[in-house]
Amino acid sequence: MTTSPFDLDLLTQLTETSGVPGYEDRIRELVVREFEDSVDRVRTDAMGNVVGTLEGDSDYSVAVAAHMDEIGFMVRNVRGDDGFGFVELDALGGWDARVLKAQRVTIHTEDGDLPGVIGSPPPHTLDEEEREKTPEVEDVAVDVGLPYEEASERISRGDLVTMDQTTERVGETITGKALDDRVCLFAMLEAARRLEAPDVTIHFCATVQEEVGLRGANALGVDVDPDLAIALDVTIANDVPGFEDGEHVTDLGGGAAIKLKDSSVITNPKVHRRLKAVADAEGIDYQLEIMPAGGTDTAGFQNTAGAKPVGAISIPTRYLHTVTETAHVDDIAAAIDLLEAFLATEDGDHEYTL
Structure with a gap:
């Protein structure tokens, strides 16, 4: 059985804490607390978004987004x-x-x-x-x-x-409510904690109201105005009885998912190719995500920040929008590793213009 390589207690606290769209107060307090020792400055805005900024050596900036709200x-x-x-x-x-x-x-x-x-x-x-x-x-x-x-x-x-649901370890998986998107919020916080002295400025954005129309990301796309945006969210894993292979979208245990498209966005090809190259270089397991329905904060930044390159890392999750959402511990770890490696090697010189 796989051993959990991360802070399960923090993930449990994030998933079990309540925070619906527009009322993310309790989660926001946890995020601000976790950012205090890992970023250079933290701010919130009038909508309730939280931005933890890690200053780099250049003016080039990257926004990383994961949403705080649950349905x-x-x-x-x-x-x-x-x-x-x-x-x-x-x-x-x-x-x-x-x-x-x-x-x-x-x-x-x-x-x-x-x-x-x-x-x-x-x-x-x-x-x-x-x-x-x-x-x-x-x-x-x-x-x-x-x-x-x-x-x-x-x-x-x-x-x-x-x-009302607890978060539990079940075999090689974690199950509970609000893994959408607290498991990705957790991945972002973990990557922020691990990174030191990046070449570029990184804005770690914990967004609000994603579940009701990507509203927090739309606002932050204007306020943060990054040169590159990477969103983190869960994705469909229909790798259960009753579905054909082509309907799986992703499979639990197959690694972090690099998004190619969903119904709201087509990611920049140069961005997802670099994500793949980083994963290959670091030996990080990954799979490609082509999601037929559903949108993420990726589109929020692309729609409001102008013609900016966007990409996304997803965590395969079964039973989305239920109280038994389920993700594999290895996929969670791979998403953290991939995000950290991608940001650590981003120097602002990669050409993403098509």
């Missing part, structure tokens, strides 16, 4: 009458409501966190139409185990809701 919910209503209260939700990010049944959640109120459960009626009590109905987030009701009067006093419209 979650906002309370839109507390319903009930004389009986128990139930909480109705509005989605923050892309949810498949089929995965929500029989899950535990945490409601973040002004007076503290409240536990809740998303119930699932016994199947033998449902008629055929009910069993075949495609669920929607709007149909979900969170049972908080409190009388309506008390629930409506303690829970308010606009309170935030996140899934």
Whole structure:
């Protein structure tokens, strides 16, 4: 069995901490704390993005981006009458409501966190139409185990809701909630900690609101204005029963994924070729990612920073946008190693113009 080569405690803390789009406060505190000893200066902006800058010897700058937010919910209503209260939700990010049944959640109120459960009626009590109905987030009701009067006093419209799940080592993998994108945020923090005296200035960007339209990266593309941008995110790994080889996108244990495209971006060919060359030179396992759907912060920087070269390193992950997202420890380690090696060898003289 593979031995985890990195700080599993920090990864666990990052994945288990809550932070939905626009309300990344708890994660932001952790990121600022981790940056304190590894970069030259740290700043935040009005949206909540965090930028930790490591000064280089030249004016050439590289932005590295990983997003802090996880998909979650906002309370839109507390319903009930004389009986128990139930909480109705509005989605923050892309949810498949089929995965929500029989899950535990945490409601973040002004007076503290409240536990809740998303119930699932016994199947033998449902008629055929009910069993075949495609669920929607709007149909979900969170049972908080409190009388309506008390629930409506303690829970308010606009309170935030996140899934409740621990992070666990399972064989050679790590599984839990919010690996999207906390595992890549972790990889960025680890690379920042390892790097010393780079030739170019590096802006490590922990972005907000990626799950609702790459909004943090769009803003930072203007504010940071890098010469080169590298994004970090998870990618699809459908290497499980029920999928053909061509549908896998990536495979767990195959190494870090070097992105060629997703639905939001086609990466600069010279950038992804240099990523491959660095991986080959350093003996780092990698695979190529061609993702048919989904966007990442890569596009956010390309769309707003002008005609700048962009690339991306991804971590293959099974069961995306569920509470059992799963990544291989070797792929996580490879992504950290590749990012570190790429940045350590970036001198500003590589020609990325096409």
